Amino acid sequence: MEKKRIAVIAGDGIGVEIMREALNVLKVVAPDTFVFEYYKAGGEALDAFGVPLPEETLEGCKQSDAVLLGSLGGPKWDGVPSHLRPEKGLLGLRGGLGLFCNLRPALLYPQLAEACPLKNELVEGGLDIMVVRELTGGIYFGERGREGDSAFDTERYSKAEVERIGRKAFEIADNRTKRLCSIDKANILISSQLWREVINALSKEYPEVEVTHMYVDNAAMQLVRNPRQFDTIVTNNIFGDILSDEAAQITGSIGMLPSASLGEGRVGMYEPIHGSAPDIAGKDIANPIAMILSAALMLRHSFGMELEARRIEDAVSSVLDQGYRTADIMSEGMTLVGTKEMGRRIAEAL
Ligand code: IPM
Ligand code: MG
DSSP states (O other): OOOEEEEEEEESTTHHHHHHHHHHHHHHHSTTSEEEEEOOOTHHHHHHHSSSSOHHHHHHHHHSSEEEEEEOOOGGGTTSOGGGOHHHHHHHHHHHTTOOEEEEEEEEOGGGGGGOSSOHHHHTTOEEEEEEEEOSSGGGTSOEEEETTEEEEOOOOOHHHHHHHHHHHHHHHHHTTSEEEEEEOTTTOHHHHHHHHHHHHHHTTOTTSEEEEEEHHHHHHHHHHOGGGOSEEEEOHHHHHHHHHHHHHHTSOGGGOEEEEEOSSSOEEEEESSOOOGGGTTTTOSOOHHHHHHHHHHHHHHHOOHHHHHHHHHHHHHHHHTTEEOGGGOOTTSEEOOHHHHHHHHHHHO
């Protein structure tokens, strides 16, 4: 069997440490299946090549079968001009690979109920929310600039852009509990009015799926008031960025949540939703679970390896059952472990 080529971008901050653990887990769950090719992006690429996304990195990713990404950015590069910021490397990858659909599953592990900041009765029975975030449009990619004393960014969506992310979301909702909540700001933004029109038109093709609409401010409130009302959420790029951090925190820690970025093309990209956490980088305390679960999403979505994906997810769950916790999810009576030991325990549980 020909080996699958994985483009690996460990990136900045804790990226290197968490990536090492994810690759180890992949080697255990699927030996001899992958070849890993390493590329630079973000701050480390800026230091080495003067740009946050070298041509070689984007080309390498395009030629690969899937991309694994750790995290990009850090205060070291705060002073660089906006078009060279490490985050531009990430946007360049998302745009360059056409990854318009970002899946961010927010799952509360029952073992981590203690780490959830909400009252127990609000999350009893667990939480399982799928945030479907549009990833290559909106204000992240719109026209922007400075004019004299002002600055502007533009939120713009075409019907086609909303349709393709809408379709993905309807299909996902259809495979889950058939409840889809579309989140916008249609009381103010014209782009949101278009968004709502398109979602409503699409809903005729998916009569099984019950669609509701919610304004984003209300949604931010409802997520902490009664998170169990949500199943699948679909929203634009910026609202998805914000709401997925909120959803992550109610599941206990942002260190737990993976993501999958998919497009019409062949190559998907998989990354934790958290950032590079420069304050804890190099200290062997970061939680590698979001990165490891991102590798599981890669097996599932890029390679149809559902069995292996489940095995990783079960291994994570069993290590949590055994009481091992990194600092971000630590609670009384549990055993504190570092990045490496958490990774090793998960690999062992496999
Ligand atoms: C995320 C991150 C990125 C985003 C940053 C690092 C550009 O916050 O993936 O959620 O805003 O999309
Ligand atoms: Mg974010």
